Amino acid sequence: FGLLARAEAKIHGAPEEEIHFHEVGGIDAIVDIVGSSAALETLAPQEVVTSPIATGRGTTASQHGTIPVPAPAVVELLKGAVMFERGDEELITPTGAAILAAATTRFGSMPPLEITRVGYGAGTRDGEVPNVLRVIEGKLLVEDRASEGSSGHILIETNLDDISPELIPFAIERLIETGAEDAWSSPVLMKKGRQGVQLSVLATEVSRRAVLDVLYRETTTLGSRIRRAEKDELERHWETIDVEGHAVRVKVGTSSGEVATASPEYEDAAKVARITGLPLKEVYRRALEGFSM
Numbered sequence: 256f257g258l259l260a261r262a263e264a265k266i267h268g269a270p271e272e273e274i275h276f277h278e279v280g281g282i283d284a285i286v287d288i289v290g291s292s293a294a295l296e297t298l299a300p301q302e303v304v305t306s307p308i309a310t311g312r313g314t315t316a317s318q319h320g321t322i323p324v325p326a327p328a329v330v331e332l333l334k335g336a337v338m339f340e341r342g343d344e345e346l347i348t349p350t351g352a353a354i355l356a357a358a359t360t361r362f363g364s365m366p367p368l369e370i371t372r373v374g375y376g377a378g379t380r381d382g383e384v385p386n387v388l389r390v391i392e393g394k395l396l397v398e399d400r401a402s403e404g405s406s407g408h409i410l411i412e413t414n415l416d417d418i419s420p421e422l423i424p425f426a427i428e429r430l431i432e433t434g435a436e437d438a439w440s441s442p443v444l445m446k447k448g449r450q451g452v453q454l455s456v457l458a459t460e461v462s463r464r465a466v467l468d469v470l471y472r473e474t475t476t477l478g479s480r481i482r483r484a485e486k487d488e489l490e491r492h493w494e495t496i497d498v499e500g501h502a503v504r505v506k507v508g509t510s511s512g513e514v515a516t517a518s519p520e521y522e523d524a525a526k527v528a529r530i531t532g533l534p535l536k537e538v539y540r541r542a543l544e545g546f547s548m
Contacts, residue, residue, distance in 0.1 A: 257432055259353045261465070262331040284350040291354045299491055302360040302395065307337040309384065311346040328352065335461045336362040342384040357434065360459055361407035368393030407460045408436075410484040411467065413476040414443060416451035423452060426473040433469045434462030457484060489515055496545035501527045503542040517546055 295303075310325040317326070325338070328349040333356060338347075370393040378386040423440050430438040437457040445451040454474065458466045463481075470479060489508035496503050496519075504520040519542040528535040 258332060258356055258434070258465075259328065259349060261433075262328045262349070262353075265331060287350050288354060291358070295358055298392065299493065300392070301488060301490065303358050304366060305336065305355055305359045305362050306365060307339055307362075308333065308355070309341040309346045310338050311342045311344050311384075312340045313343050313345075315345045325352075332356045334464055342382065344382055344384075346384060356461065359461055362461060365391065367396045369396065408484045408486045409458055409460060409463060409481055411456040411458060411463075411470065411479050411481050412453060413470065413474070413479040414445055414451050414453050415474055415476055416445050416449045418452065418475045420452075422473065423454065426454065426469070429469050429473050430456055430466055433465045434458065435466050457486070493520075494546055496542045498524075498527050498538055498541045498545065499531045499533065501530060503527055503538065505542055505546045507546070517543060519543065 310329070313324050314321050315324050315326065316322075324345045325333075325347055326345070326349055329347055329352040332349065332352040333347075336355070336359075368391065370391060372392040374390045374392075376388045376390075380386050427438040427440065435456045435458045439455055441453045441455065443451050443453045454470070454476075456466055456470065467479065470476060489510050491506060491508050494505045494507055494517075496505055503523040506518050506520060507514060508516045519539050524535060524538045524542060527533070528538045531538075533541075
């Protein structure tokens, strides 16, 4: 919803807090967004690749009257995506575009995969183009990881020596909300011996523009450095451990099928510590003890 609000605000030239959701605020849209988010949380994919998106063509009716297809919000949300016209009706809505923009690591053709599962979702409307979404889950081949290099990741950095320290955590929070995969700050010594902060952001090409917009809006920087970044990470999944009758999720990282690390989810552990009165470190210990590596 945050991505949608920012896209609509830019289109209408209005502050985000003045944006009113119409079709996107309906029950169907809420179910779509919550359901997709739950699926992504459960599947916990390392990477989401979205194939070229069919948009349809022509016009469609909205609360603002007749608008072109793809809708202005769709075009704004999917900057950097690969789209093409097919059919004479709307095939991608602002809700669908927001889900893709939030979830996609990179847009393009399907990489070489060892396919493990396939899922289909069909809509109720029948048209000349099948109203079906397909999701393919698989293991990315090692050769493709090497050839892709950065897999669409970029590292954005900027040095700041004239910003209040109180603004840094808020900027990082907004960057993460906007689509950055990670953001952090480091102390640096700048020219003329001035103490400063280096703000670093790990993002994808898809979220590049949105992340930069937040960086310029929330900090005092006049520019940034951008370079491609190669990313490697463990396969991961969640396990739920009972601690004093309360659930604590443990994030498990594996390499070549072997458990390499496990870490309790802080928010879960902190909640249990507050409810039970146990020290937080004791909740952590019991959660890890309950999980057998």
